[in-house]
Amino acid sequence: MKTTEHIDPLTPREIVAELDKYIIGQAQAKKSVAIALRNRWRRRQIPEALRDEIAPKNIIMIGPTGVGKTEIARRLARLARSPFLKIEASKFTEVGYVGRDVESMIRDLTHLAVDMVKSEEREKVEAMAEAQAEERLLDLLLPGLPVEDQAGPANTRERFMKMLREGRLEDKYVELEVSQKPPAPMVEIFAATGMEEVQSNIQDMFSNIFPSKKKRRKMTVSEARKILQQEAAGRLIDMDKVVEKAVQRVEQSGIIFLDEIDKVAAKSGGGTGPDVSREGVQRDLLPIVEGTSVHTKYGIVRTDHILFIASGAFHVAKPSDLLPELQGRFPIRVELDALEQKDFARILTEPENALVTQYKALLATEDIELIFEPEAIEKIASIACEVNEKTENIGARRLHTVMEKLVEEISFEAPDVAPQSIRITAKYVQERLKDIVKDEDLSRFIL
Numbered sequence: 001m002k003t004t005e006h007i008d009p010l011t012p013r014e015i016v017a018e019l020d021k022y023i024i025g026q027a028q029a030k031k032s033v034a035i036a037l038r039n040r041w042r043r044r045q046i047p048e049a050l051r052d053e054i055a056p057k058n059i060i061m062i063g064p065t066g067v068g069k070t071e072i073a074r075r076l077a078r079l080a081r082s083p084f085l086k087i088e089a090s091k092f093t094e095v096g097y098v099g100r101d102v103e104s105m106i107r108d109l110t111h112l113a114v115d116m117v118k119s120e121e122r123e124k125v126e127a128m129a130e131a132q133a134e135e136r137l138l139d140l141l142l143p144g145l146p147v148e149d150q151a152g153p154a155n156t157r158e159r160f161m162k163m164l165r166e167g168r169l170e171d172k173y174v175e176l177e178v179s180q181k182p183p184a185p186m187v188e189i190f191a192a193t194g195m196e197e198v199q200s201n202i203q204d205m206f207s208n209i210f211p212s213k214k215k216r217r218k219m220t221v222s223e224a225r226k227i228l229q230q231e232a233a234g235r236l237i238d239m240d241k242v243v244e245k246a247v248q249r250v251e252q253s254g255i256i257f258l259d260e261i262d263k264v265a266a267k268s269g270g271g272t273g274p275d276v277s278r279e280g281v282q283r284d285l286l287p288i289v290e291g292t293s294v295h296t297k298y299g300i301v302r303t304d305h306i307l308f309i310a311s312g313a314f315h316v317a318k319p320s321d322l323l324p325e326l327q328g329r330f331p332i333r334v335e336l337d338a339l340e341q342k343d344f345a346r347i348l349t350e351p352e353n354a355l356v357t358q359y360k361a362l363l364a365t366e367d368i369e370l371i372f373e374p375e376a377i378e379k380i381a382s383i384a385c386e387v388n389e390k391t392e393n394i395g396a397r398r399l400h401t402v403m404e405k406l407v408e409e410i411s412f413e414a415p416d417v418a419p420q421s422i423r424i425t426a427k428y429v430q431e432r433l434k435d436i437v438k439d440e441d442l443s444r445f446i447l
């Protein structure tokens, strides 16, 4: 189903169409990420010798705050069917400083891929695990029943099997041996930078020293079935294979979204403390982006073909403030456009998860039908624009604060006035928000 190998990946046009369902405008950025994604698949079709030569074309998305950079990445993640990790570059600090080391993102990505492959494998063995659990349940329901009595069509076991499948035994009790998790050892392990792996190894070690205890427990058939299915699936899944597949998937189709890359791009000059450490982060990033081997608990992972999509507002620093080597590793630059009033109106209503849709759904649970007139939408968009201009431009995020303020009263009173349908008109919007918009100081705090 979700396996990368057997599926025809989306074409660039299809990827853009999918992104269009959630993100308004930003055609160029959508196009670039769509091409990059498709290129991963193209590379995998090429004979090996050449395939290894083709480096991923990493991307930098440049644009003001709140115009959809992270949103594009988030949606791409769903589509990619690849292991995908989003991480803020500013989270990292140079090796030796307190903070997360850069290599940990590869370990996180690998961990994620292992979970992904594991759940795919679990789906594959589901039917068999179910059947095995059923047999075990029958053993438990019919303890000590002589085997000869279990053979033949009209026997007890058959009858029980039928009842079990019809769900007539769900509330019956059985006794099952379950393993208990050992109490977590009361040791605080100090994880220094780069020591996360050591930490998790130590924790694994402890769980070996204190093996899980088995205990007999009474439970209902339906509870036992879940446990037995899980155990059966565990036996049926070959973890070595899962890990092998996962590592391969990370190496061949992993994507890392490096948000806020501009925060580690030091504006030149000064040579002061923070700048030095930012450059240090870039230096640490460089080998990973260029291709290196990272030790993970699942073995060594090569990073040569992982795709990196970096993003940042680049208000102060410019992409040219990044280390030259790093710049070279991100050959594709796309700029996202600032959003205008007409975009805001569309963002409010068009995406599948549009704010207006969200508020309608929220209030529908209270038996309130919210109706937004088109003129009201226009008004909200224009107010959001106005506040963005007068105070600080925070892009589409402004819509969230404006909408929240707008429906505040309705939200509060909903349970008292329901059922009712409430029509939001331009006049209502104007009345609710005009005082705040007029007063610049007020809007700084409220909207």
Ligand SMILES: Nc1ncnc2c1ncn2[C@@H]1O[C@H](COP(=O)(O)OP(=O)(O)OP(=O)(O)O)[C@@H](O)[C@H]1O
Residues within 6 Å of the ligand: 022, 023, 024, 025, 026, 063, 064, 065, 066, 067, 068, 069, 070, 071, 072, 312, 313, 347, 351, 395, 396, 397
């Ligand atoms: N073009 C757009 N279409 C639809 N929704 C958008 C668009 N741009 C932004 N939004 C909405 O605005 C919010 C913020 O967007 P997002 O997180 O993508 O901003 P960003 O560009 O990553 O900003 P920052 O530089 O601050 O990280 C999200 O809730 C998103 O749904």
Ligand SMILES: [Mg+2]
Residues within 6 Å of the ligand: 069, 070, 071, 259
């Ligand atoms: Mg963002």
